Amino acid sequence: MGRPHIPIDTLSDILSWLPVKSLKRFSCVCKPWRSMLENPTFIAQHLKNSALKTNGGCLLLTGFDRRKLDHDMFMFLDGKLGVSACLSVPIQVEYGVKFLGSCNGLLCLSRSFESDYLLWNPATKQHKQIPSADPNNGEPDNSFYDAFVGFAFVAETNDYELVRVAYYCYSDDESMVALSQVYSTSTDIWREIDSPLPCYFHQISGCYKPCRLSIHWTPANVKGSLYWTAYKFVGESEVNVIVGFNMVEEVFCELAMPELRRTIAYGIQPVELKGSLGLIDYTPS
Known part of the structure; x- marks a missing residue:
């Protein structure tokens, strides 16, 4: 038989x-x-x-351990907060690691205060180093100030991509400029895009200040678009807004912020909730 x-x-x-x-x-x-x-x-x-599946987990990044020169990453079971795994990131760091987002089990990380990025699959222990996004390729003669990065899977192209908004500051008058780039895993290169941020530059005291995306939270990934909380200048005042980026059309958009209990957006976390965009308002007690 x-x-x-x-x-x-x-x-x-x-x-x-x-x-x-x-x-x-x-x-x-x-x-x-x-x-x-x-x-x-x-x-x-x-x-x-x-x-x-409905028994998804959540992630928590612990504090920086200078003895190990890395971060430990804990994976918790949903609702139970029991540690199911404790993993160390596969890169050596000096000042810590930033968590930039997750998609389909892949995590996007960066070394703090640096412009290089890493895609990591904790389940398979495999990782991919992303080429540096901050060479002086046609960029203005100024100094790097800050950058904000989003990570998403683009179903239309079956590709994982990163979008990066980098701010540069002119040393002569402290004016700021924003440079937008997109990275694709299929091509393994960064390319500059023409779509400007929807919150236009505003002149204050002789300096041009762009819309600033929130550095405190990762963007929400909702149906092929990424969303950040941000602020822009209207007159001499700061106004909270939501900035979106369509990964397929590669364009930015601006959404009005709903009425909140606070006047600044620093404590507002954009999230994806069952296919819709949501906001979590963190109010210190």
Whole structure:
């Protein structure tokens, strides 16, 4: 009597519901299994099935440990806050690590105070170093001031991309300029885009100040667009707004901020809630 045979379609459907840790072990069974698990169609189905699960987890980045020169990353089970894993980031750092966003199990990180970025899959322990986004390629003769980065998966191109808004300050009059760039994992390069920030530069005391995106929170990733809380100048006053970036059309937009209990947006976290854009208002007690 021969061994029972499981049709490849049935096997693929069963495996597509398993966690990545199990799939990593099963990829060592035989070459056909490994080929199936690395197939883009299977990967897409696995991501789709994972999105249907309701027992998702959350992430917490702990404080910087100078003895290890890295951050520890804890993964908590939803609702229980029990530590399921404690992982160290795969880069050596001096001043800490910034968490810039997550998508389909991938984390986007950067070294604090630096302009290089990393994509990391904690489940497989694999990571990809992103090329530096801050060379002097046609940029104005000024000094780097700050940068804000968003990370998303673009379904239309089946690609992971980063958008970066970098601020530069002219040394002569302290005016600021903003440079927008997009990175694609398929091309592995950064390119400048022409779409300006919707909050136009405003002149105050002889200096041009652009719209500032909130440095305190990662952007919300909602249906192919990223959203930051920000402020702009209207006259001599600062006005809170929401700035969005469409990853497909590569254009910025401005949304009005709903009425809040606070006058500044520093404590407002944009989030994705069941496919819609939401805001969490952190009010110190």
